[in-house]
Structures are given as C-alpha cells and as structure tokens.
Amino acid sequence: MKKINLISLGCSKNLIDTERLMSQLSRNHFQIQFEPENLNNQADAVIINTCGFIHDAKEESIEVIFNQVAAKNEGRVGKVYVMGCLSERYREELTLEIPELDGVFGVNDIPSIVASLKGVFDAERFYDRKLTTAAHYAYMKLSEGCDRNCSFCAIPSIRGKHVSVPLEKLVAEAQYLASQGVKELLLIAQDLSYYGYDLYKKSRLADLLKALTAVPGIEWIRLHYAYPHKFPIEVIDLMASEPKICKYLDIPFQHIHNTVLKNMRRNVTSEQTYDLIREIRNRVPDIALRTTLMVGHPGETEEAFEALKDFVREVRFDRLGVFTYSEEEGTYGASAFEDSIPEDVKNARADEIMTLQQEIAFQKNTNLEGRILKVIIDRKEGEYYIARSEFDSPEVDNELLVSANKELTIGSFQWVQVTSAEAFDAYAHWLREA
Numbered sequence: 001m002k003k004i005n006l007i008s009l010g011c012s013k014n015l016i017d018t019e020r021l022m023s024q025l026s027r028n029h030f031q032i033q034f035e036p037e038n039l040n041n042q043a044d045a046v047i048i049n050t051c052g053f054i055h056d057a058k059e060e061s062i063e064v065i066f067n068q069v070a071a072k073n074e075g076r077v078g079k080v081y082v083m084g085c086l087s088e089r090y091r092e093e094l095t096l097e098i099p100e101l102d103g104v105f106g107v108n109d110i111p112s113i114v115a116s117l118k119g120v121f122d123a124e125r126f127y128d129r130k131l132t133t134a135a136h137y138a139y140m141k142l143s144e145g146c147d148r149n150c151s152f153c154a155i156p157s158i159r160g161k162h163v164s165v166p167l168e169k170l171v172a173e174a175q176y177l178a179s180q181g182v183k184e185l186l187l188i189a190q191d192l193s194y195y196g197y198d199l200y201k202k203s204r205l206a207d208l209l210k211a212l213t214a215v216p217g218i219e220w221i222r223l224h225y226a227y228p229h230k231f232p233i234e235v236i237d238l239m240a241s242e243p244k245i246c247k248y249l250d251i252p253f254q255h256i257h258n259t260v261l262k263n264m265r266r267n268v269t270s271e272q273t274y275d276l277i278r279e280i281r282n283r284v285p286d287i288a289l290r291t292t293l294m295v296g297h298p299g300e301t302e303e304a305f306e307a308l309k310d311f312v313r314e315v316r317f318d319r320l321g322v323f324t325y326s327e328e329e330g331t332y333g334a335s336a337f338e339d340s341i342p343e344d345v346k347n348a349r350a351d352e353i354m355t356l357q358q359e360i361a362f363q364k365n366t367n368l369e370g371r372i373l374k375v376i377i378d379r380k381e382g383e384y385y386i387a388r389s390e391f392d393s394p395e396v397d398n399e400l401l402v403s404a405n406k407e408l409t410i411g412s413f414q415w416v417q418v419t420s421a422e423a424f425d426a427y428a429h430w431l432r433e434a
Contacts, residue, residue, distance in 0.1 A: 002044040003031045004117070005077075007068075008132070009061055010051025012139045012188055012224075014084055018049045019129035021083075021110050026130055028119035034132050044078040045102075045117065046071070050086035052158060055326040061086045069100045081105065083113060085158050089330075107159055108144075127173035134378055136411030137184035137220075137394060138177050142170060142208070146190040148227065150254075151265045151333035152297065152325060155190055162191065164199045171211050178217030183411060184376060185212065186222045186393060193227040203232040213244045219413065220376070222393055224250040228276055229267040236283045246390040247284055250319075252292035256311035257304035260297055265332060270307075277315055288391035290319035293353060296346030297325040298337035305349055312356050318364060319397050320357045322350045358423050365398065365421035372417050374434050375400055377408050387416065387428070404430035 004025060008018035022032050033041065046068045050061035061084075071077040079102040087094055088106035095104050103116050111121040122128075131138055145160040146153075174185060189195060196204030212221055221244055223235070228251055239245045255261055258270050268276075280287060293308065300308075312320065324346035327339040375387035378394065384401040385408050392398045402408075402416050413434035420427045 002117075003033065003042070005033045005036045005041065005043040005046045006049070007035050007046065007064060008049045009064065010049070010053065010057055010085065012186070013141055013190070014049050014051060015132060016129065016139055016141045016188075017084070017107070017110065019132055021047070021049075021113060022130035022132075023125070023128040024110060024114050024121055025117070025119060027122060027125070027128075028114065028117070030117070030119070032130065034130075042076055045081060046077050046079070047081045047083060047113065050082055050084040052084070052086035052089045053154065054323070054328065058086055065094075065098065065101075069098060072100060079103075081113065081116070083107075083109060088158050089154065126169065127176045129177075131177075131180065131182075133394070134411065135181050136376065136378075137186060138182045139186045139188050140170065140173060140177070141165070142187055142189040142192060142195050142205075144190075147194060148191060148229075148267075149265050149332065151263060151336065152294065152328065152331060154328045154331050157330050159190070162194050162198055164195050164197070164204075166199060167196075167204060167208050167211060170208060171215065174212050174215045174218060178215055181217075181411070183217065183413075184220040184222065185218055186224055188224045190225065191227045192223060192225055193229070193231045203230075205232050206234045206238050209235065209238055209242070209245055213242055219244060220246050220390060222246045222248050222390075224393065226251045228253055228273060231276060233279060233283075236280050236287075239287070240284045247287045248290070248391055248393065249280065249287060250290040250393070253311075254292065254294045255297065255300070255304075255308060257300070257307040260300050260304050260308075263299040263333075263337065264294075264297055288318040289315075290393070290397070291317050291321075293320065293322045294325055295322060295349040295353060296341045298333065298339060298341070300325075300341065300349075309352065309356060312353060312360070316360050316364070317357070318391065319361075319393075320353075321396070322353045322357075324350050361398075362421070362423040365423065365426050368418045368426055369421055370418060372415060372431065373400070373428070375402070375414055375416050375428075377402070377410055377412050377414060379410060380408075385430075387414070399425050400428045401425060402428045402430055406430070 051057040068080045081103040083105040087104045114121040143164045145162050146156050147162040256270050327334045373389045375389050378386045387400045387402045415431040416428040418428045
C-alpha cells in the first residue's frame, strides 16, 4: 500500500472533489490521509486540491504548494501533485515556475490523477465518496460551473458553463450517502436557482427536493448558494410544507444599490431584491436567511455603502458574511473598471457591516431564549454537546452548547431548550430525544 496525503483547500464544492478522489484511490488500495497537519509525516505522494477564487485563497494555495515542495526536497514526501481551481486557471504558470511539481491537474481531471498513480478509475461509482465531514452530514453538489456573468467572479472561466447533474444520479448519490449514515444533506452549487435549465429547459430544484425527501434515512435537507435572479419561488412553498427541508436559505445578494448591482452584472435591482425577500418571508415567516455581501466594488460610493448598511438594518439577516472586492484577472470587472477604492477603506466598510450584523445576531439569539428547538448533535467538547438547529449550517453558522444529564449520541436528533445567548452562539439544556 502506498501512502498518499490529501490537502483540500477552498470551498465545500472542492471538498466533494477531494472526497471522490479519496474514494477512487482507496479502491486502488492506497493508504489515504486527509489534510495532514504534521509535515513530518512521510508520504509517497501529496495531492493538493487548490482554490483560485480570490487573491487570499490563491496565496494560501501557493503557500501550501511551496510547503509541500519543501517537504519533497527534504525527502519526507515522494511526489507532489496539484489539482483544482488554481491549477485549472494557472496550469502553464505552475508547471513552468514550480518544476518540482510532479503533476498539475485541473478541476475535472480525477481520472487522470488516478491513472498517473497507476490506479484504475471506476466511472460506474460516480457517487462514491470518502466523507471527511462528520458522519451524519454531507455536502451534495447539484451542478458544475455557472452561466452567470458577475463582474467579480472567475468561476465561469475556471469551471465552465453550468452543467446540472441528472436528477436520478443525485437521488442515487443521496441513497448512497444515507446508506453510509448521512442524515443531513447540504445542497450546494455555484447557482442552485439554475438547476435543471440545461437538461430539462426549466428549473427542477423543487422536483429534486421532493425526490430527496423520499430517500429513507435523510432527515434534513439544506439549501446553499441560491441566486436571487429567477429564484424558483415554488421551492419556498415546498419548504413551508415539508419538514425534511430546513427552513434555511443561503442566498448571496452581494449588494443592494442599483448602480453597484449593475456594475456587478447581477441582473437584479434593489426593488426586486426587497420584493423577493418579502415574498420569501411571507411564505415561510420563520425562515433563516443567510447572505453574502461584497464591499468595495468599483462604483461603490459612500452613498451606495450607506444604502448597503440600511439594507442590513432593515432586512436583519439571520446569518451574514462579507467580502472585500479584489480584482481578478480575466473577469469583466478587471477589464471594465479601475479598482480605485483603497484597501483600508474596503476593510473599514467590511468591519462596519460585521459590527451591524453582530448586533443583529445578538438580538436574534436573545429572542431564542426559552424556545424549544429540535437539534442535531455534531460533537462533544468538554462538558457540552455542540448542536445545530435547522436554522444553522455546519462550520459557518451558530452553534448551540447543550448541557445534558445523560450521554447523547453524536448525529442524533434531540429536543433542547435555549437558556441564554451570545452574539453568535447560544446555550441550551437537553429535554428529550426527538
């Protein structure tokens, strides 16, 4: 058995690719270690799944590559391979500038990676994955690529046009994941809203959700990365009536000022954004809305930024993240605009948004005090069980610290009552099994 270390950087979509590669390598009798923290670990090969989305992610990927090349030069690693978005985007540059690399692969090159290691790729086991998340939840990717043309985003040039995974294949993957003990599916894509248009000439997201709720063993289904333009509102009606679909929606709005939205090429207006949010909350009043915003995009004046702050105050998102604009070569924004807003101004604006959101999050958490919630137990840390309600996604959202007078099973559903709250977490005590 040859030992292979895998390091996965970037988003959960990248993580799924890593998990699929790990499964293929395991079937070829390789010994797999995921994300080794100790660089002294000996390995016949290291495979780095890189991120190339924004400047900071690219820098992290390059740093990890150089660290592993150094380990190779010191004799602790046999070969170093890179894959993923950075190597798809800069394949030629990486090959020329880091000759110590033994292979540079793109985002769809898993069969080639397996072949380069003298393994055999099994195309029939398309849904097999070696899960790296907790055993009771898993990400599931509905599509590759994106047909949107947002000014700041390089994903279409890296991963290509939107390609939906056929509905029946996704159901088969869900059945496989359920057979491995997965209870919660986190549906992801570059654009969930567009699922099905390329294959079926219409949105099939609601149809897919209905099919997934019928998979035995799947108890929660969570939606990430929906695009506001042409959002399939029938999904919200299904969410209201189907208990397996979490009352949770991750829908990145990016901005609210019409000039900035136009510059971003988002295909929505401020008025349409407010209308969509009202419609969603009218249909599912207790839905948890998560969004991502961007500050410092070219054209974001002080007036535009004030409108964005008003948006955060008025909508009161349950969860919110913020990025600063970074000019990415090959994007519309890089060619059409000058990146004229200073970095310190961008960072100050991001801090202002997060300060506003921290106040909102604390108020919302305080309102949970006394409420009885159904939660899933993720892990135990010290004297507390760490849990999440349907309103929280793993790793990015709030956690509940649960005290219990008995042993609770990791991955089980339980009823708890919230006792106190902080800005981004809350405390609860256990009531009974769900």
